[in-house]
Amino acid sequence: MAEERFDYIVVGAGSAGSALANRLSADPTKRVLLLEAGRPSHPWSRIPVGFARLIDNPAANWLYSSEPEESTGGRRIPVPRGRLLGGSSAINGMVFVRGQAEDFDGWAQLGNRGWSYRDVLPVFRKMESYAGGEDEYRGRDGPLKVSDLDESGPLYDAIIGAGQEIGLAWNADYNGASQDGIGMTQASISGGRRMSTARCYLDPVRSRPNLDIRANAPTEALLFEGRRCTGVRYRRGGEVHEAHADAEVVVSAGAVASPQLLEVSGIGQPERLNALGIPVVHELAGVGENLRDHYAPRMKWRIPAKGLTYNDRARGLGLVWQALKFAAARTGLLGLPASPVRAYIRTRPGLASPDAMISFIPFLATPNFKLAKESGITAITHPLRSESTGSIHAASADPAAPPEIRFNFLSAEIDRTITLGGMRMTRQLMAAAALDGIVGEEIAPGEKLEGEDELIAWVMENAETTYHPVGTCKMGSDPMAVVDDRLRVHGMEGLRIADASIMPTLTSGNTNAPSIMIGEKAAEMILAGS
Ligand SMILES: Cc1cc2nc3c(=O)[nH]c(=O)nc-3n(C[C@H](O)[C@H](O)[C@H](O)COP(=O)(O)OP(=O)(O)OC[C@H]3O[C@@H](n4cnc5c(N)ncnc54)[C@H](O)[C@@H]3O)c2cc1C
Known part of the structure; x- marks a missing residue:
């Protein structure tokens, strides 16, 4: 088993993870490893109509489904998630919606400093290139191209x-x-091409010597020394590898896989972990709770x-x-x-x-x-801001087994x-x-x-969802919060989460833009040393 050393390890190259890896590796002195479970790309991901070809395609989609519940009339409903570089931004409907100013002001009101609309608007502007609207609100030269139809x-x-x-x-x-x-609709489409985060944030920086992007490399566990996360164990080409993070590990595996990875690694509700035979590293009641969707x-x-x-x-x-x-x-x-x-x-x-x-x-x-x-x-x-909450929990100690999703709509x-x-x-x-x-x-x-x-x-x-699960590792300071307002996992060191799972509440619309914003904001906080 070979061990390698990096400054930062980002788990999951989706909407948030790709933006984060791009910004972290802009500093040539920082060695960044980006691990993605899925494939490097898929031909149908390039053009918009490919959406219909990927929504039920196991080559690029995790194809989760929910547990049968009263609110779904006893059905298991599909929970598609991208499984390739770009993550769900590489298979989604490309609708571009930030949400309302009040969404982010609400996060700040819950005690999350730095997340008010005034705080996140510059990040939304920095991430996009859009020709319309007013300069006060819209970005002109960011990596993500957004267009009018x-x-x-x-x-x-x-x-x-x-x-x-x-x-x-x-x-x-x-x-x-x-x-x-x-x-x-405004769309993450430009010149008839899907603007995934793989295309907009990873393709332009692939040649950076300090950025190592590895696809087909599922992370199986977070590694710890006491309460410090020191690295990850991942699988690639039939072999198990360990990578060491001198600074931090950032989990960006999305609202379904992030809580599951924490749980199989020993962070979560002790009764659940014990029942699955997973040794408890750190008790954290909120892991996998607070699931919200449209x-x-x-x-x-x-x-x-x-x-x-x-x-x-x-x-x-x-x-x-x-x-x-x-x-x-x-x-x-x-x-x-x-x-x-x-x-x-x-x-x-x-x-x-x-x-x-x-x-x-x-x-x-x-x-x-x-x-x-x-x-x-x-x-x-x-x-827009559904208040019903459900949960996502590991069903097995095996990281490759799908988790149990209960929406409670x-x-x-x-x-x-x-x-x-x-x-x-x-x-x-x-x-x-x-x-x-x-x-x-x-x-x-x-x-x-x-x-x-x-x-x-x-x-x-x-009904079905509009594929916007969020909130399963929510940000906050109450007992059910998983990360603080710097996205650091409560009670741990060297471990952050940056993806849709940290949203305390749903944003008023589709969730790709706010997920990318979260990746961008995480990078700003990490590089600022906060
Ligand atoms: C079918 C569909 C349609 C949608 N339509 C829209 C839309 O039109 N507009 C919109 O704004 N939003 C839409 N969304 C939602 C939006 O795309 C997501 O909210 C957003 O992409 C979430 O970003 P994320 O970074 O949290 O997770 P993701 O982008 O899902 O990224 C997580 C990444 O982590 C990887 N991963 C998971 N586990 C591991 C592991 N153990 N090791 C390594 N890698 C791992 C995954 O393969 C994935 O690449 C849609 C989503 C889907 C699935």
Whole structure:
């Protein structure tokens, strides 16, 4: 067993880990090892339409699933996670949303110094290159390219018109001063290419002699001397290796794998670890708790008007035309993010900011995101800051065994209220005059389903997440917090966590941008010696 020495070891080359490894290795005196369990790349990860090819593809996806629960109608629901350089940013829907200023101010209010909106806005600006919006809010020369969609047409005009009819303002930049209203999606896409963190943060720095990027190298355990994390044990090419970190190990394996790695290494709830035969290194009650995600019913309407949806436009020769259009101009179906239009809505009067989202997909899809035969439109709605919490825990001492995921969706009454409010507003929007003559019958859940209990039962039996698990190693200073506001694991030395697992609450939107921000911020704190 060969042992190597580095200053920093980063476990997991996903959204946060890739950004972190890039920034840490900018200092040529620091030796950085970045370990990734998955493969170096996948051909479908390069272009946007590849999303539909990766969502159920074991070559680049961990393909976890949840335990059967009441809130999922007894179903195991899919929990896809990227398993390649770039992590989930290399398989996700490419929708780019920071969240609301209030999300980060809320983190600061919980006692996390340095995480208010004022603190994180410069980090969001530093990480992106975006041509629109105002300089005060948007970054112009960061590594991650973000673009506006080059999509237009009568269906989009009608949806936006319908949104305005029900009182939503047009918002040209929901990542700017305010998230409120309806607008076109901003995407981590540039020139028809997916902008994963592998492409934006790792490709440009691969030649740095002080940065060692190793794919197909799953970390199996964190190594300790007393309460100090001294390195990792990982597997590569059928062999077990140990790497020593002179400064720190940073775990960036994501909200599913980070708590699991802590537990199989001996950090967590003693009863759980004992039951699995794992020697306890450090008791920490919050590891794997506080799981939050966006549980989102997919509502569907038929569109009888011809030629408006991609179900119609990408059929037969239409698909050839879409392929040619993409080849020539990098636009059309093959260049789309997961949903091209989004609305941030208030489901009750008197709210300071939106509490729910509706996103629109200009076609009907099968559960694994392939185009359906019938023509229609899909509207996805969910509470922005779901408060129901579940857990993710190791099911075995074997690091390669999938963990148990329990979401416990809709256990917080407020999540039920907002879900129902979101569905009600989606129906109002679809019934607005701007969509007259375009929209046909509601297919799912169907007009007849009206009662609140019936609707919630339908959600439980049919909803899926929008793939945003967070919070399982939450930041804070209460007894259930796993890391402090410098992302250091409570009670340990030489060990931080930097990924979506540290979010104490859900951000108001998709979680890639805030995860990258967390990687960037971790690097700033580590390099500043704090
Ligand atoms: C299908 C899908 C669609 C999504 N759509 C969007 C979207 O449109 N917009 C958006 O903003 N967000 C979206 N998300 C969510 C977003 O991509 C994630 O929140 C974000 O990427 C999380 O970043 P992370 O750094 O926490 O984890 P990840 O990016 O998941 O990175 C974790 C990395 O660690 C690696 N790893 C795990 N265990 C080990 C180990 N033991 N050893 C070594 N490496 C390990 C993994 O393989 C992975 O590469 C989507 C996610 C999915 C899966």
